[in-house]
Amino acid sequence: MSTESTAPTGSEPLKTVADAMDAAVKAAQEGVEGARATVAEALPAASQLVSRVVYKACYGLSYGLVFPTMFVARSIPKDNAAVHGFLDGAHAAMDMIDEMKPQIK
Secondary structure (H helix, E strand, O other), X not given: OOOOOOOOOOOHHHHHHHXXXXXXXXXXXXXXXXXXXXXXXXXXXXXXXXXXXXXXXXXXXXXXXXXXXXXXXXXXXXXXXXXXXXXXXHHHHHHHHHHHHHHHO
């Protein structure tokens, strides 16, 4: 029995290496294109999720502040010293802000 060598000779090993490198480059390019497509699909979903979270947080915060404040404000009788003090203080604060505006510019 004779044993024949089936190993490539000459330039065949270089061609095999070149083919392998070409296949690796093509696979890398396909991977990058696949990653871009995945990101392009995931970005709108992530943006929508962030938008919902921000909306719900702001809604909850404003509802949590406005509702109790209005509940307390509506339960206080209108014609008494406390209400007149709050109103006078609010008007004084707004007047002070109006006076400060020209100085800021």
